[in-house]
Amino acid sequence: MRSTLASAQKAAVRIPKGFVFPVPKVKSAPKVSDTHPLWNFFRDKQALPPPSEEAKFGRAWAAEELRWKSFNDLHGLWYNCLREKNLLFTQRAEMKRLQLTIPKASNERVLAVNKTMAAIKFVLWERQRAYTSAKQLEKQKGSS
Amino acid sequence: MHQSLLCFGARRLPMTTKLGHQYYKGTRTGKMGQKTRHGGFLVQWSRVRTFVPPSGDCELLPFVSRRIQATKGTYPEGANGLDGAVYFDLAHS
Numbered sequence: 426m427r428s429t430l431a432s433a434q435k436a437a438v439r440i441p442k443g444f445v446f447p448v449p450k451v452k453s454a455p456k457v458s459d460t461h462p463l464w465n466f467f468r469d470k471q472a473l474p475p476p477s478e479e480a481k482f483g484r485a486w487a488a489e490e491l492r493w494k495s496f497n498d499l500h501g502l503w504y505n506c507l508r509e510k511n512l513l514f515t516q517r518a519e520m521k522r523l524q525l526t527i528p529k530a531s532n533e534r535v536l537a538v539n540k541t542m543a544a545i546k547f548v549l550w551e552r553q554r555a556y557t558s559a560k561q562l563e564k565q566k567g568s569s
Numbered sequence: 570m571h572q573s574l575l576c577f578g579a580r581r582l583p584m585t586t587k588l589g590h591q592y593y594k595g596t597r598t599g600k601m602g603q604k605t606r607h608g609g610f611l612v613q614w615s616r617v618r619t620f621v622p623p624s625g626d627c628e629l630l631p632f633v634s635r636r637i638q639a640t641k642g643t644y645p646e647g648a649n650g651l652d653g654a655v656y657f658d659l660a661h662s
Contacts, residue, residue, distance in 0.1 A: 483633045483634045484632065484633055484634075485631070486631075487633075489639060489640055489641060490633070490639060490640070492642065497623065497624075497627075498627065498629055500623040501623040501628075501629060502631070504623050504627065505627055505629060537632060538631045538632075541631045541632075551650065552651070554651075554652070555652055558652055558653020558654070558657075559653045559654075559657040559660060560653075562654065563657065
């Protein structure tokens with residue numbers, strides 16, 4: 426019995442003498458320039474800014490305020506909204522990766538951005554409608 | 570007597586291309602050109618989706634300070650917001 430146990434213990438470990446276990450290579454982080462365009466997806470180059478800072482945001486634009494803006498301003502504002510949206514979605518993806526709870530402020534921020542974009546679309550639709558109606562009016566008044 | 574739908578071979582799964590007559594399921598990629606006889610590809614640039622970014626940086630941001638209250642616009646009586654008549658008068662004033 427003892428000899429059986431001893432032989433089993435010997436058979437369990439069969440590492441040859443002087444064997445060196447392989448060590449994985451340590452990969453250095455890739456160097457990224459400070460002006461890389463993908464940094465636009467992060468606020469101040471942080472994956473997750475402090476929640477207290479993210480909770481500070483204003484309200485969405487109202488349609489009446491956007492009516493006074495030019496087409497170029499609306500165009501630029503639309504793209505800034507897209508950038509903000511991309512930034513927020515990047516943060517949410519990071520939170521999901523880390524299995525964190527997405528705070529309410531993040532959802533409210535996205536809602537505010539969506540409202541601003543909806544207001545931009547509404548104002549553009551309104552101008553288009555007014556323009557087509559005015560064209561028809563001009564034809565009527567011109568003919569009469 | 571209402572028999573079970575299983576007797577009629579009912580399916581509750583999405584259709585495959587093996588089931589329907591001339592059912593093309595597609596790949597949702599669209600079409601932006603044509604293949605040539607010699608293995609090439611002719612791009613129809615009118616069908617390629619393009620984006621026009623704004624020229625220069627815009628200072629407007631998606632949020633407005635909560636201290637600023639949104640105002641309501643004033644329109645002449647009978648106007649349905651910014652409609653054709655209002656636009657016409659603005660254009661001719």
